[in-house]
Amino acid sequence: MKKFNITIAGGGSTFTPGIILMLLDHLEDFPIDTIKLYDNDGDRQQTIADACKILLSERAPGVKLLASTDPKTAFENVDFVMAHIRVGKYAMREQDEKIPLKHGVVGQETCGPGGISYGMRSITGVLEIVDYMEQYSPDAWMLNYSNPAAIVAEATRKLRPHSKILNICDMPIGIEELMATNIGLKSRKEMVVKYYGLNHFGWWTDIRDKSGNDLMPSIIKHVEQFGYSTDTGSDIEQEASWNDTFKKARDVQALDKDTLPNTYLKYYFFPDYVVEHSNKDYTRANEVMAGREKFVFGECQKIIAQGTAKGTELTIDEHASYIVDLARAIAFNTKERMLMIVENKGAISNFEPTAMVEIPCLVGSEGPEPLSVGEIPRFQKSLMEQQVGVEKLTVEAYEEQSYQKLWQALTLSRTVPSASVAKDILDDLIEANKEYWPELK
Ligand code: NAD
Ligand code: G6P
Ligand code: MN
Secondary structure, three states: OOOEEEEEEOOOOOOHHHHHHHHHHOOOOOOEEEEEEEOOOHHHHHHHHHHHHHHHHHHOOOOEEEEEOOHHHHHOOOOEEEEOOOOOHHHHHHHHHHHHHHOOOOOOOOOHHHHHHHHHHHHHHHHHHHHHHHHHOOOOEEEEOOOOHHHHHHHHHHHOOOOOEEEOOOHHHHHHHHHHHHOOOOOHHHEEEEEEEEOOEEEEEEEEEOOOOEOHHHHHHHHHHHOOOOOOOOOOOOOHHHHHHHHHHHHHHOOOOOOEEOHHHHHHHOHHHHHHOOEOOEOHHHHHHHHHHHHHHHHHHHHHHHOOOOOOOOOOOHHHOHHHHHHHHHHHOOOEEEEEEEEOOOOEOOOOOOOEEEEEEEEEOOEEEEOOOEOOOHHHHHHHHHHHHHHHHHHHHHHHOOHHHHHHHHHHOOOOOOHHHHHHHHHHHHHHOOOOOOOOO
């Protein structure tokens, strides 16, 4: 079998070690020759790279690893670019969350003003990586999960319409794992799902087992009582904020009893609740810096100091195996059914054809083939129209360097109560993002 070369863009990400371990676990069905790490922060990446080199030498000596900040070295001769960059890193995530909160508005990484702010930074970084890939490995595919995926996907649709970039999110996968566990299945792969929406803004309409038995009633019954949490009352994650999100899915689901919601809808349906339950001085960014970032970099430093990865607590991100599924679908034309963020083009028949929607697709060597969704109900359609307006206006604002359009985007977000609050938040965000956003006129 051919051995693939992969670039991980955002090599210094907290997710890189888990993804490398996950790739190593799948070498039999997805053989790898070389993994290259690329990051524009060489120091941050070096710690991850040095630790992963030791780990690879012990667990998969045949797989080569190199790390570079030089685009040519990092992007030439590769088959796939797996991208998870965070432009502005956690320092700017913290601003995205804290600035809106200061104005009494939801402060979240990908939803509302925080997502818009992050989007205005991410577009430049993601386009740069697409361009490096096309320059140095024109046949490669980019599997992108850099956030905010909705805005990034709209930007690449519009500004790089012919590039081989696939945008994907792990939230539906994570929720499907919880659903499967909660109704006693071994794996989400025992379920065949119908789902539609925008990224971080969607609904399951049908879930069946492989024999066609309807699983929706039992999953809905569970969600009506416990949200996506287990019924033992025990917490799923270490972190309080995620447990709250999974539980809150119960209230989110109550808005439409026939479907099952993406957890991110809580920010749009219950913004007042979210703000009340946020700490203006300690947001998710602080939680992640004190938790995942400290842990991952601490483990890497231990590996480097000890010269061995034996006994490390770094674990496989098995949860990210959808990335291998996606790469295999393209490499081997498997036609796997996966949720992808693609241009609507009539798949949702009563919705904007150029919207980037998240829907089931069959993925093969030509890329994703969207499955038809048909008509969607007024409630979801109206919400999605408003949100897609936010996303498109953000990309237009980026492209045209338009203050006016970004103000409109913020005003249109369901999370923002008025145009005057939108303007106050915008002015603070401009100040905070000086280094990253295009200058607005
Ligand atoms: P992180 O800050 O630990 O890692 C991001 C890395 O990207 C950093 O090392 C940073 O230096 C690098 N970077 C920033 N700008 C860059 C650029 N222009 N070129 C190259 N490298 C650049 O962040 P993290 O928490 O590990 O998350 C990484 C990304 O993955 C984020 O965008 C996050 O939102 C995303 N993510 C997405 C999903 C999904 O469902 N789509 C799931 C998990 C994480
Ligand atoms: C989910 C979402 C991602 C998001 C992540 C945030 O996985 O699908 O898009 O980046 O959650 O996680 P964090 O732990 O960084 O808050
Ligand atoms: Mn996501």
